[in-house]
Amino acid sequence: MKPPPLRYLRAHDPEEAVELLAEYGDEAKVIAGGQSLVPLLNFRLARPSVLVDIGAVTPWATLVSGDRSLELGALTTHLRIERAGGTEPFRGLEVLPRTASLIGHLPIRSRGTIGGSLAHGDPAAEWCILAVLLDAEATLCSGRGERRVPLTRLLQGFFTTTIAPDEVLTAVTFPRTGAAASLVEHAPRHGDFALVAAAAAAEPADGVCRRPRIVLGGVGPTPVRVPDAEDVLAGRALTPDVVAAAAAAAAAAVDPPSDAHASSAHRRRLVATLVTRALTHVGGRAREGRAA
Amino acid sequence: MTEHITLTVNGVAHEVDVDLRWTLVDVLRLVLRQTGTHVGCEHGVCGTCTVLVDGLPARACLILAGQADGHEIETVEGLGTAEHPHPLQAAFSRHRALQCGFCTPGFLMLAAGLLREEPRPDPARIRDVVASNLCRCTAYDGIIAAIEDAAGSAGAGHPRDLG
Ligand SMILES: Cc1cc2nc3c(=O)[nH]c(=O)nc-3n(C[C@H](O)[C@H](O)[C@H](O)COP(=O)(O)OP(=O)(O)OC[C@H]3O[C@@H](n4cnc5c(N)ncnc54)[C@H](O)[C@@H]3O)c2cc1C
Ligand code: FES
Ligand code: FES
Numbered sequence: 001m002k003p004p005p006l007r008y009l010r011a012h013d014p015e016e017a018v019e020l021l022a023e024y025g026d027e028a029k030v031i032a033g034g035q036s037l038v039p040l041l042n043f044r045l046a047r048p049s050v051l052v053d054i055g056a057v058t059p060w061a062t063l064v065s066g067d068r069s070l071e072l073g074a075l076t077t078h079l080r081i082e083r084a085g086g087t088e089p090f091r092g093l094e095v096l097p098r099t100a101s102l103i104g105h106l107p108i109r110s111r112g113t114i115g116g117s118l119a120h121g122d123p124a125a126e127w128c129i130l131a132v133l134l135d136a137e138a139t140l141c142s143g144r145g146e147r148r149v150p151l152t153r154l155l156q157g158f159f160t161t162t163i164a165p166d167e168v169l170t171a172v173t174f175p176r177t178g179a180a181a182s183l184v185e186h187a188p189r190h191g192d193f194a195l196v197a198a199a200a201a202a203e204p205a206d207g208v209c210r211r212p213r214i215v216l217g218g219v220g221p222t223p224v225r226v227p228d229a230e231d232v233l234a235g236r237a238l239t240p241d242v243v244a245a246a247a248a249a250a251a252a253a254v255d256p257p258s259d260a261h262a263s264s265a266h267r268r269r270l271v272a273t274l275v276t277r278a279l280t281h282v283g284g285r286a287r288e289g290r291a292a
Numbered sequence: 293m294t295e296h297i298t299l300t301v302n303g304v305a306h307e308v309d310v311d312l313r314w315t316l317v318d319v320l321r322l323v324l325r326q327t328g329t330h331v332g333c334e335h336g337v338c339g340t341c342t343v344l345v346d347g348l349p350a351r352a353c354l355i356l357a358g359q360a361d362g363h364e365i366e367t368v369e370g371l372g373t374a375e376h377p378h379p380l381q382a383a384f385s386r387h388r389a390l391q392c393g394f395c396t397p398g399f400l401m402l403a404a405g406l407l408r409e410e411p412r413p414d415p416a417r418i419r420d421v422v423a424s425n426l427c428r429c430t431a432y433d434g435i436i437a438a439i440e441d442a443a444g445s446a447g448a449g450h451p452r453d454l455g
Binding site: 004006051191 | 345
Protein backbone atom coordinates (compact mmCIF):
# COMPACT_ATOMS: atom_id res chain seq x y z
CA MET A 1 0.00 0.00 0.00
CA LYS A 2 0.98 3.65 0.10
CA PRO A 3 1.19 6.23 2.90
CA PRO A 4 -2.16 7.91 3.67
CA PRO A 5 -2.72 11.52 2.57
CA LEU A 6 -0.79 13.81 4.87
CA ARG A 7 0.99 17.12 5.03
CA TYR A 8 4.73 16.73 4.85
CA LEU A 9 6.59 19.58 6.52
CA ARG A 10 10.33 20.03 6.70
CA ALA A 11 12.20 21.63 9.57
CA HIS A 12 15.45 23.33 8.61
CA ASP A 13 16.69 24.09 12.12
CA PRO A 14 15.83 23.24 15.74
CA GLU A 15 13.64 26.32 16.22
CA GLU A 16 11.51 25.50 13.20
CA ALA A 17 11.11 21.88 14.31
CA VAL A 18 9.94 22.92 17.75
CA GLU A 19 7.56 25.51 16.29
CA LEU A 20 6.02 23.01 13.89
CA LEU A 21 5.48 20.53 16.72
CA ALA A 22 3.97 23.23 18.94
CA GLU A 23 1.52 24.02 16.17
CA TYR A 24 0.68 20.50 14.97
CA GLY A 25 1.85 18.30 17.89
CA ASP A 26 -1.31 16.28 18.47
CA GLU A 27 -1.84 15.35 14.84
CA ALA A 28 1.84 15.27 13.84
CA LYS A 29 4.59 12.71 13.89
CA VAL A 30 8.29 13.37 13.68
CA ILE A 31 10.09 11.51 10.91
CA ALA A 32 13.84 10.88 11.26
CA GLY A 33 15.29 7.90 9.34
CA GLY A 34 11.82 6.58 8.54
CA GLN A 35 12.94 2.96 8.95
CA SER A 36 10.19 2.20 11.47
CA LEU A 37 7.68 4.88 10.55
CA VAL A 38 7.53 4.44 6.75
CA PRO A 39 6.59 0.73 6.98
CA LEU A 40 3.78 1.77 9.34
CA LEU A 41 2.69 4.49 6.90
CA ASN A 42 2.89 2.16 3.89
CA PHE A 43 0.59 -0.27 5.67
CA ARG A 44 -1.52 2.57 7.06
CA LEU A 45 -0.98 1.35 10.59
CA ALA A 46 0.03 4.94 11.39
CA ARG A 47 -2.14 7.75 10.03
CA PRO A 48 -0.69 11.07 11.18
CA SER A 49 -2.14 14.04 9.32
CA VAL A 50 1.19 15.90 9.48
CA LEU A 51 4.78 14.68 9.24
CA VAL A 52 7.59 16.86 10.54
CA ASP A 53 10.83 15.81 8.83
CA ILE A 54 13.79 16.62 11.09
CA GLY A 55 16.36 14.95 8.82
CA ALA A 56 17.95 18.26 7.83
CA VAL A 57 18.32 19.61 11.38
CA THR A 58 22.10 19.16 11.43
CA PRO A 59 22.69 20.32 15.04
CA TRP A 60 20.85 17.14 16.07
CA ALA A 61 23.34 14.99 14.20
CA THR A 62 26.40 16.01 16.19
CA LEU A 63 28.47 13.95 18.59
CA VAL A 64 29.86 15.56 21.74
CA SER A 65 32.59 13.57 23.44
CA GLY A 66 33.37 14.62 27.00
CA ASP A 67 35.49 13.13 29.79
CA ARG A 68 32.48 11.95 31.71
CA SER A 69 29.97 11.22 28.97
CA LEU A 70 29.31 10.77 25.28
CA GLU A 71 26.37 12.67 23.82
CA LEU A 72 24.99 11.38 20.53
CA GLY A 73 22.66 13.61 18.52
CA ALA A 74 19.29 11.96 17.87
CA LEU A 75 19.98 11.83 14.11
CA THR A 76 23.18 9.79 14.48
CA THR A 77 22.66 6.75 12.24
CA HIS A 78 23.21 3.17 13.34
CA LEU A 79 25.83 2.86 10.58
CA ARG A 80 27.77 5.88 11.76
CA ILE A 81 28.00 4.39 15.24
CA GLU A 82 28.99 0.98 13.83
CA ARG A 83 31.79 2.55 11.80
CA ALA A 84 33.04 4.58 14.77
CA GLY A 85 34.30 1.40 16.45
CA GLY A 86 37.86 1.93 17.72
CA THR A 87 37.66 5.74 17.61
CA GLU A 88 38.40 7.95 20.60
CA PRO A 89 34.85 9.13 21.43
CA PHE A 90 33.72 5.51 21.86
CA ARG A 91 36.62 4.53 24.15
CA GLY A 92 35.05 2.79 27.12
CA LEU A 93 31.75 2.62 25.22
CA GLU A 94 32.84 0.11 22.58
CA VAL A 95 29.69 -1.86 23.27
CA LEU A 96 27.81 0.77 21.21
CA PRO A 97 29.63 0.24 17.87
CA ARG A 98 29.82 -3.52 18.50
CA THR A 99 26.08 -3.72 19.04
CA ALA A 100 25.15 -1.43 16.13
CA SER A 101 26.11 -4.21 13.71
CA LEU A 102 23.27 -6.34 15.14
CA ILE A 103 20.57 -3.84 14.10
CA GLY A 104 18.76 -4.92 10.94
CA HIS A 105 20.93 -4.80 7.84
CA LEU A 106 23.32 -2.38 6.15
CA PRO A 107 20.58 -0.59 4.09
CA ILE A 108 18.53 -0.12 7.28
CA ARG A 109 21.51 1.02 9.35
CA SER A 110 22.47 3.62 6.73
CA ARG A 111 19.21 5.52 7.41
CA GLY A 112 17.87 4.53 10.84
CA THR A 113 18.78 6.75 13.77
CA ILE A 114 19.45 6.20 17.46
CA GLY A 115 16.89 8.87 18.38
CA GLY A 116 14.24 7.20 16.23
CA SER A 117 14.95 3.86 17.80
CA LEU A 118 14.59 5.23 21.36
CA ALA A 119 11.45 7.24 20.47
CA HIS A 120 9.91 4.21 18.75
CA GLY A 121 10.38 2.21 21.95
CA ASP A 122 10.51 -1.37 20.69
CA PRO A 123 11.30 -3.53 23.75
CA ALA A 124 13.70 -5.66 21.70
CA ALA A 125 15.54 -2.68 20.14
CA GLU A 126 19.25 -2.83 20.85
CA TRP A 127 19.54 0.90 21.63
CA CYS A 128 16.64 0.79 24.10
CA ILE A 129 18.28 -2.12 25.94
CA LEU A 130 21.74 -0.53 26.04
CA ALA A 131 20.37 2.85 27.07
CA VAL A 132 18.70 1.23 30.08
CA LEU A 133 21.78 -0.87 30.84
CA LEU A 134 24.17 2.08 30.78
CA ASP A 135 21.93 4.65 32.53
CA ALA A 136 21.64 6.83 29.46
CA GLU A 137 19.56 9.99 29.48
CA ALA A 138 17.49 11.45 26.66
CA THR A 139 17.31 15.19 26.00
CA LEU A 140 13.80 16.29 25.01
CA CYS A 141 13.02 19.69 23.61
CA SER A 142 9.79 21.62 23.05
CA GLY A 143 8.52 25.19 23.04
CA ARG A 144 8.17 24.74 26.81
CA GLY A 145 11.89 24.17 27.25
CA GLU A 146 14.35 21.32 27.54
CA ARG A 147 14.37 18.35 29.92
CA ARG A 148 16.58 15.33 30.52
CA VAL A 149 14.92 11.99 31.20
CA PRO A 150 16.60 8.67 32.08
CA LEU A 151 15.66 6.00 29.55
CA THR A 152 14.14 3.90 32.31
CA ARG A 153 11.50 6.62 32.67
CA LEU A 154 11.18 7.39 28.98
CA LEU A 155 10.24 3.83 27.96
CA GLN A 156 6.77 3.04 29.29
CA GLY A 157 5.55 0.03 27.32
CA PHE A 158 5.32 -1.52 23.85
CA PHE A 159 6.03 1.42 21.51
CA THR A 160 4.99 3.82 24.28
CA THR A 161 7.18 6.58 25.70
CA THR A 162 6.75 9.68 27.84
CA ILE A 163 7.72 11.97 24.96
CA ALA A 164 4.93 14.57 24.74
CA PRO A 165 3.30 15.27 21.34
CA ASP A 166 5.04 18.65 21.09
CA GLU A 167 8.45 17.28 22.14
CA VAL A 168 11.36 16.02 20.08
CA LEU A 169 14.21 13.86 21.29
CA THR A 170 17.38 15.76 20.41
CA ALA A 171 20.19 13.68 21.94
CA VAL A 172 21.06 10.74 24.15
CA THR A 173 23.88 10.87 26.68
CA PHE A 174 25.84 7.82 27.82
CA PRO A 175 27.89 8.28 31.01
CA ARG A 176 31.44 6.92 30.95
CA THR A 177 31.31 4.57 33.92
CA GLY A 178 34.26 2.38 32.97
CA ALA A 179 31.99 -0.67 33.12
CA ALA A 180 32.65 -3.65 30.88
CA ALA A 181 29.48 -4.37 28.91
CA SER A 182 28.07 -6.76 26.34
CA LEU A 183 24.81 -7.36 24.48
CA VAL A 184 24.02 -10.72 22.92
CA GLU A 185 20.82 -11.78 21.23
CA HIS A 186 19.03 -14.56 19.45
CA ALA A 187 17.16 -13.85 16.21
CA PRO A 188 15.76 -16.68 14.12
CA ARG A 189 17.12 -15.05 10.97
CA HIS A 190 20.16 -12.85 10.71
CA GLY A 191 19.18 -9.16 10.94
CA ASP A 192 15.72 -9.76 12.37
CA PHE A 193 14.61 -8.19 15.59
CA ALA A 194 15.86 -10.33 18.48
CA LEU A 195 13.47 -12.83 20.03
CA VAL A 196 15.36 -12.27 23.26
CA ALA A 197 18.39 -10.11 23.98
CA ALA A 198 20.50 -10.00 27.14
CA ALA A 199 22.86 -7.21 28.10
CA ALA A 200 25.20 -7.18 31.06
CA ALA A 201 27.60 -4.67 32.57
CA ALA A 202 29.92 -4.64 35.56
CA GLU A 203 32.69 -2.48 36.85
CA PRO A 204 35.72 -4.65 37.48
CA ALA A 205 37.32 -4.09 40.90
CA ASP A 206 39.94 -6.44 42.41
CA GLY A 207 38.58 -9.39 40.49
CA VAL A 208 35.03 -9.01 41.77
CA CYS A 209 31.91 -7.47 40.28
CA ARG A 210 30.88 -3.97 41.28
CA ARG A 211 27.55 -2.50 40.24
CA PRO A 212 26.50 -5.52 38.18
CA ARG A 213 23.62 -4.88 35.80
CA ILE A 214 21.57 -7.24 33.73
CA VAL A 215 18.92 -6.00 31.29
CA LEU A 216 16.72 -8.19 29.10
CA GLY A 217 14.88 -7.29 25.91
CA GLY A 218 12.01 -9.16 24.27
CA VAL A 219 10.60 -10.57 27.50
CA GLY A 220 8.06 -7.83 28.29
CA PRO A 221 6.75 -4.42 27.21
CA THR A 222 10.04 -2.62 27.93
CA PRO A 223 13.66 -3.67 28.48
CA VAL A 224 13.79 -4.91 32.08
CA ARG A 225 16.49 -5.02 34.72
CA VAL A 226 16.65 -8.22 36.75
CA PRO A 227 17.68 -7.34 40.31
CA ASP A 228 17.38 -11.00 41.42
CA ALA A 229 20.18 -11.95 39.05
CA GLU A 230 22.24 -8.83 39.79
CA ASP A 231 22.15 -9.69 43.52
CA VAL A 232 23.74 -13.06 42.78
CA LEU A 233 26.70 -11.27 41.22
CA ALA A 234 27.37 -8.38 43.57
CA GLY A 235 30.81 -8.58 45.16
CA ARG A 236 31.64 -11.94 43.62
CA ALA A 237 34.05 -13.00 40.87
CA LEU A 238 32.44 -13.99 37.56
CA THR A 239 33.33 -17.68 37.82
CA PRO A 240 31.35 -20.19 35.73
CA ASP A 241 29.35 -21.22 38.84
CA VAL A 242 28.39 -17.66 39.70
CA VAL A 243 27.49 -16.92 36.07
CA ALA A 244 25.28 -20.04 35.94
CA ALA A 245 23.54 -19.07 39.18
CA ALA A 246 22.85 -15.56 37.88
CA ALA A 247 21.55 -16.93 34.56
CA ALA A 248 19.19 -19.27 36.41
CA ALA A 249 18.00 -16.40 38.62
CA ALA A 250 17.32 -14.27 35.53
CA ALA A 251 15.32 -17.04 33.85
CA ALA A 252 13.30 -17.55 37.03
CA ALA A 253 12.60 -13.83 37.43
CA VAL A 254 10.94 -13.24 34.06
CA ASP A 255 7.57 -14.25 32.71
CA PRO A 256 7.99 -13.75 28.97
CA PRO A 257 5.02 -13.75 26.59
CA SER A 258 4.14 -16.56 24.19
CA ASP A 259 3.39 -15.48 20.64
CA ALA A 260 3.62 -16.65 17.05
CA HIS A 261 7.42 -16.35 17.17
CA ALA A 262 8.22 -18.31 20.33
CA SER A 263 6.67 -19.82 23.42
CA SER A 264 7.23 -18.41 26.88
CA ALA A 265 9.25 -21.49 27.84
CA HIS A 266 11.53 -21.10 24.81
CA ARG A 267 12.13 -17.45 25.61
CA ARG A 268 12.93 -18.35 29.22
CA ARG A 269 15.56 -20.85 28.10
CA LEU A 270 17.00 -18.24 25.77
CA VAL A 271 17.28 -15.87 28.74
CA ALA A 272 19.44 -18.38 30.63
CA THR A 273 21.68 -19.04 27.62
CA LEU A 274 22.06 -15.40 26.63
CA VAL A 275 22.70 -14.12 30.16
CA THR A 276 25.44 -16.74 30.48
CA ARG A 277 27.03 -15.56 27.24
CA ALA A 278 26.75 -11.87 28.09
CA LEU A 279 28.28 -12.34 31.55
CA THR A 280 31.06 -14.56 30.21
CA HIS A 281 31.86 -11.86 27.69
CA VAL A 282 31.81 -9.17 30.38
CA GLY A 283 34.08 -11.30 32.58
CA GLY A 284 36.53 -11.70 29.73
CA ARG A 285 36.63 -8.00 28.93
CA ALA A 286 36.98 -7.08 32.60
CA ARG A 287 39.94 -9.48 32.97
CA GLU A 288 41.60 -7.89 29.95
CA GLY A 289 41.10 -4.57 31.69
CA ARG A 290 38.90 -3.27 28.88
CA ALA A 291 35.83 -1.24 29.57
CA ALA A 292 32.48 -1.65 27.80
CA MET B 293 0.25 17.73 -1.35
CA THR B 294 2.26 18.12 -4.57
CA GLU B 295 5.57 19.92 -4.39
CA HIS B 296 8.57 20.53 -6.54
CA ILE B 297 11.64 18.45 -5.73
CA THR B 298 15.03 17.81 -7.29
CA LEU B 299 16.36 14.30 -7.54
CA THR B 300 19.70 13.44 -9.02
CA VAL B 301 19.37 9.96 -10.48
CA ASN B 302 22.52 8.39 -11.92
CA GLY B 303 24.08 11.82 -12.27
CA VAL B 304 21.10 13.43 -14.06
CA ALA B 305 19.13 16.08 -12.18
CA HIS B 306 15.35 15.68 -12.44
CA GLU B 307 12.92 18.39 -11.40
CA VAL B 308 9.62 16.73 -10.59
CA ASP B 309 6.30 17.67 -9.05
CA VAL B 310 5.27 14.88 -6.71
CA ASP B 311 3.16 14.21 -3.68
CA LEU B 312 5.78 14.24 -0.93
CA ARG B 313 4.23 11.22 0.80
CA TRP B 314 5.09 9.04 -2.17
CA THR B 315 8.00 6.70 -1.63
CA LEU B 316 11.21 7.04 -3.61
CA VAL B 317 10.63 3.72 -5.35
CA ASP B 318 7.27 4.95 -6.65
CA VAL B 319 8.80 8.21 -7.83
CA LEU B 320 11.51 6.29 -9.70
CA ARG B 321 9.10 3.83 -11.29
CA LEU B 322 5.88 5.78 -11.79
CA VAL B 323 7.08 9.35 -12.29
CA LEU B 324 10.53 8.94 -13.86
CA ARG B 325 9.50 5.66 -15.54
CA GLN B 326 12.77 4.02 -14.52
CA THR B 327 11.53 0.56 -13.72
CA GLY B 328 14.90 -1.11 -13.13
CA THR B 329 14.39 -0.68 -9.39
CA HIS B 330 11.83 -3.29 -8.36
CA VAL B 331 9.31 -3.16 -5.54
CA GLY B 332 8.08 -6.08 -3.48
CA CYS B 333 7.18 -5.91 0.17
CA GLU B 334 7.08 -2.13 0.77
CA HIS B 335 8.26 -2.57 4.33
CA GLY B 336 12.00 -2.87 4.08
CA VAL B 337 12.27 -6.64 4.28
CA CYS B 338 12.86 -7.99 0.76
CA GLY B 339 15.48 -5.53 -0.48
CA THR B 340 14.57 -5.63 -4.17
CA CYS B 341 14.13 -1.83 -4.05
CA THR B 342 17.70 -1.26 -2.78
CA VAL B 343 19.37 1.79 -4.35
CA LEU B 344 22.29 3.99 -3.30
CA VAL B 345 21.43 7.27 -1.60
CA ASP B 346 24.44 9.56 -1.31
CA GLY B 347 26.57 6.49 -1.95
CA LEU B 348 25.06 4.22 0.71
CA PRO B 349 22.69 1.30 0.16
CA ALA B 350 19.14 2.17 1.26
CA ARG B 351 15.60 0.88 0.79
CA ALA B 352 13.78 3.02 -1.76
CA CYS B 353 10.43 1.85 -0.33
CA LEU B 354 11.31 3.36 3.08
CA ILE B 355 12.26 6.84 1.89
CA LEU B 356 9.59 9.43 1.23
CA ALA B 357 9.92 11.68 -1.81
CA GLY B 358 10.37 14.65 0.51
CA GLN B 359 13.28 12.93 2.24
CA ALA B 360 14.98 12.21 -1.09
CA ASP B 361 14.74 15.84 -2.26
CA GLY B 362 18.19 17.18 -3.07
CA HIS B 363 19.95 13.84 -2.70
CA GLU B 364 21.99 11.71 -5.10
CA ILE B 365 20.31 8.47 -6.07
CA GLU B 366 21.98 5.64 -7.95
CA THR B 367 19.97 2.83 -9.49
CA VAL B 368 20.67 -0.26 -11.58
CA GLU B 369 20.05 1.77 -14.76
CA GLY B 370 23.30 3.58 -14.04
CA LEU B 371 25.45 0.48 -13.55
CA GLY B 372 25.96 -0.85 -17.07
CA THR B 373 24.18 -1.81 -20.28
CA ALA B 374 23.51 -5.09 -22.06
CA GLU B 375 26.38 -4.30 -24.46
CA HIS B 376 28.70 -3.03 -21.74
CA PRO B 377 27.77 -4.77 -18.53
CA HIS B 378 29.19 -3.62 -15.24
CA PRO B 379 31.72 -6.04 -13.65
CA LEU B 380 29.05 -7.04 -11.12
CA GLN B 381 26.50 -7.71 -13.85
CA ALA B 382 29.04 -9.78 -15.82
CA ALA B 383 29.93 -11.74 -12.69
CA PHE B 384 26.25 -12.36 -11.81
CA SER B 385 25.80 -13.76 -15.31
CA ARG B 386 28.96 -15.92 -15.12
CA HIS B 387 28.04 -17.36 -11.73
CA ARG B 388 24.36 -17.86 -12.57
CA ALA B 389 23.52 -15.64 -9.62
CA LEU B 390 19.95 -15.19 -10.75
CA GLN B 391 17.03 -17.17 -12.03
CA CYS B 392 13.86 -15.09 -12.33
CA GLY B 393 15.81 -11.85 -11.80
CA PHE B 394 13.23 -10.12 -9.64
CA CYS B 395 15.69 -9.63 -6.77
CA THR B 396 18.70 -8.85 -8.98
CA PRO B 397 18.58 -5.01 -9.17
CA GLY B 398 18.54 -4.88 -5.36
CA PHE B 399 21.44 -7.30 -4.99
CA LEU B 400 23.49 -5.43 -7.61
CA MET B 401 23.06 -2.08 -5.89
CA LEU B 402 23.69 -3.59 -2.47
CA ALA B 403 26.90 -5.15 -3.80
CA ALA B 404 27.96 -1.93 -5.56
CA GLY B 405 27.52 -0.04 -2.27
CA LEU B 406 29.51 -2.66 -0.38
CA LEU B 407 32.40 -2.73 -2.86
CA ARG B 408 32.63 1.05 -3.01
CA GLU B 409 33.35 1.17 0.72
CA GLU B 410 35.08 -2.19 1.10
CA PRO B 411 36.80 -3.16 -2.18
CA ARG B 412 37.93 -6.58 -0.90
CA PRO B 413 35.32 -8.05 1.46
CA ASP B 414 35.90 -11.67 2.46
CA PRO B 415 33.18 -14.25 1.78
CA ALA B 416 31.93 -14.08 5.39
CA ARG B 417 31.45 -10.33 5.10
CA ILE B 418 29.66 -10.71 1.74
CA ARG B 419 27.40 -13.38 3.25
CA ASP B 420 26.60 -11.05 6.15
CA VAL B 421 25.69 -8.15 3.85
CA VAL B 422 23.61 -10.09 1.29
CA ALA B 423 21.51 -11.54 4.11
CA SER B 424 19.71 -8.18 3.91
CA ASN B 425 18.01 -9.10 0.62
CA LEU B 426 15.71 -11.98 -0.26
CA CYS B 427 16.15 -14.23 -3.27
CA ARG B 428 13.36 -16.76 -3.54
CA CYS B 429 15.09 -18.71 -6.31
CA THR B 430 17.80 -19.70 -3.78
CA ALA B 431 20.71 -18.41 -5.76
CA TYR B 432 22.67 -17.19 -2.74
CA ASP B 433 25.82 -19.27 -3.34
CA GLY B 434 26.04 -17.87 -6.84
CA ILE B 435 25.38 -14.33 -5.61
CA ILE B 436 28.17 -14.56 -3.05
CA ALA B 437 30.58 -16.07 -5.58
CA ALA B 438 29.70 -13.37 -8.13
CA ILE B 439 30.34 -10.52 -5.71
CA GLU B 440 33.61 -12.07 -4.58
CA ASP B 441 34.67 -12.47 -8.20
CA ALA B 442 33.67 -8.91 -9.18
CA ALA B 443 35.47 -7.54 -6.13
CA GLY B 444 38.73 -8.10 -8.03
CA SER B 445 37.76 -5.89 -10.99
CA ALA B 446 38.55 -2.22 -11.30
CA GLY B 447 35.57 0.04 -10.65
CA ALA B 448 33.39 -2.72 -9.24
CA GLY B 449 31.83 -0.33 -6.74
CA HIS B 450 31.13 2.38 -9.31
CA PRO B 451 28.90 2.86 -12.35
CA ARG B 452 30.59 1.51 -15.44
CA ASP B 453 31.31 4.76 -17.25
CA LEU B 454 32.86 6.25 -14.11
CA GLY B 455 34.78 3.12 -13.19
C1 LIG C 1 13.92 -4.74 7.89
C2 LIG C 1 14.15 -3.97 9.17
C3 LIG C 1 14.85 -4.57 10.21
C4 LIG C 1 15.06 -3.88 11.40
N1 LIG C 1 15.75 -4.50 12.40
C5 LIG C 1 15.95 -3.86 13.56
C6 LIG C 1 16.66 -4.47 14.64
O1 LIG C 1 17.12 -5.62 14.54
N2 LIG C 1 16.82 -3.76 15.78
C7 LIG C 1 16.33 -2.48 15.92
O2 LIG C 1 16.51 -1.89 16.97
N3 LIG C 1 15.68 -1.88 14.94
C8 LIG C 1 15.47 -2.53 13.77
N4 LIG C 1 14.79 -1.89 12.77
C9 LIG C 1 14.26 -0.52 13.02
C10 LIG C 1 15.34 0.54 12.75
O3 LIG C 1 16.39 0.39 13.68
C11 LIG C 1 14.83 1.98 12.84
O4 LIG C 1 15.85 2.74 12.30
C12 LIG C 1 14.54 2.56 14.19
O5 LIG C 1 13.67 1.75 14.92
C13 LIG C 1 13.84 3.91 14.07
O6 LIG C 1 14.72 4.92 13.69
P1 LIG C 1 14.35 5.92 12.53
O7 LIG C 1 15.33 7.02 12.59
O8 LIG C 1 14.25 5.18 11.27
O9 LIG C 1 12.93 6.48 13.04
P2 LIG C 1 11.57 6.80 12.27
O10 LIG C 1 11.09 5.61 11.54
O11 LIG C 1 11.73 8.05 11.50
O12 LIG C 1 10.61 7.09 13.51
C14 LIG C 1 10.22 6.06 14.39
C15 LIG C 1 9.30 6.62 15.48
O13 LIG C 1 10.03 7.49 16.35
C16 LIG C 1 9.55 8.83 16.26
N5 LIG C 1 10.75 9.68 16.24
C17 LIG C 1 11.85 9.50 15.43
N6 LIG C 1 12.81 10.37 15.76
C18 LIG C 1 12.32 11.11 16.79
C19 LIG C 1 12.88 12.18 17.57
N7 LIG C 1 14.13 12.62 17.35
N8 LIG C 1 12.10 12.72 18.54
C20 LIG C 1 10.84 12.26 18.77
N9 LIG C 1 10.27 11.24 18.07
C21 LIG C 1 11.02 10.68 17.09
C22 LIG C 1 8.70 8.90 15.02
O14 LIG C 1 7.66 9.85 15.15
C23 LIG C 1 8.16 7.48 14.93
O15 LIG C 1 7.07 7.32 15.79
C24 LIG C 1 14.56 -2.55 11.57
C25 LIG C 1 13.86 -1.94 10.52
C26 LIG C 1 13.64 -2.63 9.33
C27 LIG C 1 12.87 -1.97 8.23
S1 FES D 1 10.14 -3.32 -1.56
FE1 FES D 1 11.59 -2.25 -0.40
S2 FES D 1 12.45 -3.77 0.84
FE2 FES D 1 10.84 -4.84 -0.18
S1 FES E 1 16.42 -14.72 -8.89
FE1 FES E 1 14.33 -14.99 -8.46
S2 FES E 1 14.13 -14.05 -6.53
FE2 FES E 1 16.24 -14.00 -6.85
